[in-house]
Amino acid sequence: MVHGNGHHRGSCRKNKIKRILDLDKDTCPNREQRANGTNVYYGKASQLLQDAKEGNINIPDRKFQQSGGCVLNFYLSNRVTTIRDAVTIFNAPVGCSAGSLGYRELYRGVPEALGRTNEYNNAWLTTNLQQEDVIYGASEKLRDAILKAEERYHPQAIFILTSCTTGIIGEDIEGTVDEVQAEVNAKIVPIHCEGIRSRLVQTGYDAFWHAILKYLVKEPEKKQDDLVNVASMLSYTWQDRLEIKRLLGKLGLRVNFIPEFATVSDFEQLSEAAVTAPICPTYTDYLSRGLEQKYGVPYFLYPSPVGFSSTDEWLRNIAKYTGKEDEVEKLIEEEHKIWEPKLNAIKQEFVSLRKNGEKPTVLGSLGQGRLVSQMPYFDELGLATPAAMAQDFDDLLIDELEEIVEKSGDFQLMVNTFQAAEQANVTTNLDPDLTLTCPFQGGTWERDNNVTRIHSLRGDPEPTSAQAGYAGAVAFGNFLLHAFKNRSYHKTLSEKTEKSYKDWWYEQDNPLYYLNESK
Amino acid sequence: MPKQIAIYGKGGIGKSTTTSNLSAALSDLGYSVMQIGCDPKNDSTTTLRKGKSIPTVLDTVRQRSGDLDNLVHEGYNGIYCVEAGGPEPGVGCAGRGIIAAIELLDNNGIIDEYSPDIIIYDVLGDVVCGGFAMPIRKGIADQVYTVTSSDYMAIYAVNNLFKGILKYSNNGGALLGGVIGNSIKSSLQEDMIKDFTERTNSDVIQFVPRSPTVTRCELDGVTTIEGAPDSRQAEVYRELARKVINNKDKYLPTPFDNDDLADWASGWINQLLLNRKVEIDNIQEEASGI
Ligand SMILES: Nc1ncnc2c1ncn2[C@@H]1O[C@H](COP(=O)(O)OP(=O)(O)OP(=O)(O)O)[C@@H](O)[C@H]1O
Ligand code: SF4
Numbered sequence: 136m137v138h139g140n141g142h143h144r145g146s147c148r149k150n151k152i153k154r155i156l157d158l159d160k161d162t163c164p165n166r167e168q169r170a171n172g173t174n175v176y177y178g179k180a181s182q183l184l185q186d187a188k189e190g191n192i193n194i195p196d197r198k199f200q201q202s203g204g205c206v207l208n209f210y211l212s213n214r215v216t217t218i219r220d221a222v223t224i225f226n227a228p229v230g231c232s233a234g235s236l237g238y239r240e241l242y243r244g245v246p247e248a249l250g251r252t253n254e255y256n257n258a259w260l261t262t263n264l265q266q267e268d269v270i271y272g273a274s275e276k277l278r279d280a281i282l283k284a285e286e287r288y289h290p291q292a293i294f295i296l297t298s299c300t301t302g303i304i305g306e307d308i309e310g311t312v313d314e315v316q317a318e319v320n321a322k323i324v325p326i327h328c329e330g331i332r333s334r335l336v337q338t339g340y341d342a343f344w345h346a347i348l349k350y351l352v353k354e355p356e357k358k359q360d361d362l363v364n365v366a367s368m369l370s371y372t373w374q375d376r377l378e379i380k381r382l383l384g385k386l387g388l389r390v391n392f393i394p395e396f397a398t399v400s401d402f403e404q405l406s407e408a409a410v411t412a413p414i415c416p417t418y419t420d421y422l423s424r425g426l427e428q429k430y431g432v433p434y435f436l437y438p439s440p441v442g443f444s445s446t447d448e449w450l451r452n453i454a455k456y457t458g459k460e461d462e463v464e465k466l467i468e469e470e471h472k473i474w475e476p477k478l479n480a481i482k483q484e485f486v487s488l489r490k491n492g493e494k495p496t497v498l499g500s501l502g503q504g505r506l507v508s509q510m511p512y513f514d515e516l517g518l519a520t521p522a523a524m525a526q527d528f529d530d531l532l533i534d535e536l537e538e539i540v541e542k543s544g545d546f547q548l549m550v551n552t553f554q555a556a557e558q559a560n561v562t563t564n565l566d567p568d569l570t571l572t573c574p575f576q577g578g579t580w581e582r583d584n585n586v587t588r589i590h591s592l593r594g595d596p597e598p599t600s601a602q603a604g605y606a607g608a609v610a611f612g613n614f615l616l617h618a619f620k621n622r623s624y625h626k627t628l629s630e631k632t633e634k635s636y637k638d639w640w641y642e643q644d645n646p647l648y649y650l651n652e653s654k
Numbered sequence: 655m656p657k658q659i660a661i662y663g664k665g666g667i668g669k670s671t672t673t674s675n676l677s678a679a680l681s682d683l684g685y686s687v688m689q690i691g692c693d694p695k696n697d698s699t700t701t702l703r704k705g706k707s708i709p710t711v712l713d714t715v716r717q718r719s720g721d722l723d724n725l726v727h728e729g730y731n732g733i734y735c736v737e738a739g740g741p742e743p744g745v746g747c748a749g750r751g752i753i754a755a756i757e758l759l760d761n762n763g764i765i766d767e768y769s770p771d772i773i774i775y776d777v778l779g780d781v782v783c784g785g786f787a788m789p790i791r792k793g794i795a796d797q798v799y800t801v802t803s804s805d806y807m808a809i810y811a812v813n814n815l816f817k818g819i820l821k822y823s824n825n826g827g828a829l830l831g832g833v834i835g836n837s838i839k840s841s842l843q844e845d846m847i848k849d850f851t852e853r854t855n856s857d858v859i860q861f862v863p864r865s866p867t868v869t870r871c872e873l874d875g876v877t878t879i880e881g882a883p884d885s886r887q888a889e890v891y892r893e894l895a896r897k898v899i900n901n902k903d904k905y906l907p908t909p910f911d912n913d914d915l916a917d918w919a920s921g922w923i924n925q926l927l928l929n930r931k932v933e934i935d936n937i938q939e940e941a942s943g944i
């Protein structure tokens with residue numbers, strides 16, 4: 136028994152929050168709380184780093200804000216619905232599930248020859264919450280939906296996606312789950328992704344992994360020394376998946392890809408793997424830490440397999456945990472022999488296209504995970520990155536960003552999620568030779584230099600869209616080169632379309648003009 | 655694991671007064687105590703802090719997102735004081751406020767960090783909606799106490815609380831630790847509360863008399879334990895503290911239907927009125943010198 140007086144608090148709170156996950160709780164803290172995340176910043180990367188270190192990061196309000204996604208519908212729902220032998224229940228008004236409608240068609244674009252399963256359907260239900268459910272509570276409706284899901288589909292797992300509505304009225308989801316679990320064979324997995332929980336969509340990913348770790352991952356029966364967990368980003372392409380499989384396959388390793396297109400047993404065996412490897416550190420962080428904490432599965436968060444040196448490093452890291460140290464050196468040598476000449480050819484062509492001997496500049500719009508992995512790759516291509524855009528930033532990537540600033544020097548950094556106007560302003564003012572944007576971040580718009588959409592979704596099976604590994608580094612380099620050389624798309628676009636914003640906005644030197652400074 | 659209890663009861667019945675005195679008494683007994691006020695009024699812990707209010711959890715987070723270092727404030731004898739906070743009267747959703755504040759404290763390991771021996775949630779009103787039921791859900795409080803007087807509406811609120819407990823009990827929610835009878839002035843009032851608990855499979859843990867000492871200390875901005883430690887009232891709160899810390903009882907109450915409750919109450923209310931009339935008549939008789 137410790138008396139109140141003189142009871143001293145433990146070490147620094149921030150470190151504590153990040154490292155230890157409490158899987159007894161119904162869900163995780165949000166990213167704002169767990170890692171001081173933000174999605175509003177424009178300035179020097181070094182300044183953001185300093186702010187982060189001093190704990191001075193916050194999320195001011197915008198007076199003008201363009202639409203984005205929420206914790207539920209920004210790709211979380213699309214990911215969960217791809218899990219093959221499971222059903223997803225949206226415990227929500229019907230609109231919350233609207234984003235999931237198109238994805239079945241999208242994924243069917245992946246040819247079966249490339250590995251998409253023939254039996255591929257997105258099975259999901261919605262509780263379709265109404266006024267009456269908000270007033271009287273909706274636990275019966277959820278119960279019914281769970282029983283229907285079981286009866287209709289006999290799934291291995293039933294995921295429940297919660298929404299603003301259930302969050303506001305304080306539905307006791309776990310209570311219902313505890314009660315119904317005994318009546319169904321499927322494992323029920325409630326995920327707390329209420330839209331209002333957080334302004335950072337990353338919270339949805341953490342909440343998802345929390346639920347996976349809490350409900351679905353099984354105690355390891357045996358260790359699988361050749362199994363590598365890879366939590367693959369939706370926005371890496373199908374080709375990237377194949378490339379990763381190819382490279383690890385050459386080392387005699389198998390990939391456990393989750394969550395997209397995975398089966399429930401793929402999740403159950405996460406605890407048996409030799410290592411958890413990142414594709415995107417910000418996405419994988421919570422899962423990786425949880426698997427280590429609970430089952431001792433080692434992990435690393437950096438680098439991702441983008442560009443040659445990072446892919447080398449990524450493979451070496453995996454080899455370290457799987458006893459393939461010798462094999463990996465051989466693999467790297469072989470791969471470099473095949474792909475390096477191709478990369479060098481691209482690099483040479485970029486050099487030959489230089490105006491006044493200067494490096495072409497590229498402005499990348501990236502998730503924070505992509506930010507830290509792609510900047511070194513652009514360097515390999517001989518491109519300069521005087522500025523970059525990231526969808527969000529938090530403490531989880533402080534060390535990585537610091538390394539980049541040290542290596543490649545300081546740069547301008549814009550942090551926003553889907554603020555197309557801010558992006559248009561920065562792009563116009565910096566006027567880089569190439570701009571990469573996410574299709575959801577404003578896509579393309581009329582300008583004289585090149586804007587290229589680059590994030591492709593998992594449903595994109597085109598070899599030219601690849602980005603990961605050695606083959607991806609070459610494909611991506613070619614893609615950039617073509618965009619750099621061929622401006623006709625943008626020429627036509629400028630001729631045929633009107634400007635999206637008025638001139639004063641493009642001329643405005645502060646892209647955060649609409650920030651509410653008072654708060 | 656700390657002992658976690660939640661205190662409910664009708665508005666103005668004496669929850670915060672009783673809770674703060676309970677916290678102070680437990681702290682004097684040597685326990686490390688955290689008191690969490692779940693009420694947008696932000697007044698649960700004021701008598702533990704010399705009448706001064708503290709910034710609330712929700713306000714702190716609202717002003718500076720990510721700043722979790724300033725949510726707990728020390729009060730009398732090192733008691734950890736927390737106020738959940740919530741909207742201004744007439745706007746927003748206080749229930750959601752309670753959910754958000756408790757989730758924030760719980761999911762970020764803030765409670766664990768202070769590792770108190772006992773955590774007391776002082777919750778406003780009865781369990782009107784999902785938000786106010788948050789503290790009694792599985793994984794938060796393990797025992798519920800309810801403060802009541804012998805007023806019909808206060809007992810009515812207790813009866814409603816019992817319904818809430820029953821609802822959540824299927825899902826591992828908190829069960830009843832006991833009823834605290836407050837502002838007691840006569841043994842008949844005690845009898846009425848006792849009879850209610852007997853009929854609803856619950857029990858009274860302590861009767862707390864109505865006392866001017868409480869009022870005086872409150873005006874000085876302190877608890878009775880701090881302001882009048884030698885008073886009889888302070889001893890009552892200490893007795894309550896000793897009972898609560900050792901109490902392992904978990905009742906699954908059987909609330910009345912509303913109609914039955916009214917029938918049951920009318921008998922007692924008539925008696926109480928009669929009793930009061932006799933009191934007043936006696937005074938008049940004595941005063942008239944007959
Ligand atoms: N045993 C008692 N003797 C005398 N006065 C009391 C006693 N208990 C409570 N009071 C007084 O009753 C008033 C209301 O008490 P308190 O604020 O504790 O109620 P509450 O239930 O917390 O109210 P709310 O629902 O508004 O939060 C206070 O002025 C308090 O001093
Ligand atoms: S969860 Fe909330 S923010 Fe997200 S789609 Fe539903 S209502 Fe909208």
Ligand SMILES: [Mg+2]
Pocket residue numbers: 669670671693697698776
């Ligand atoms: Mg009160």
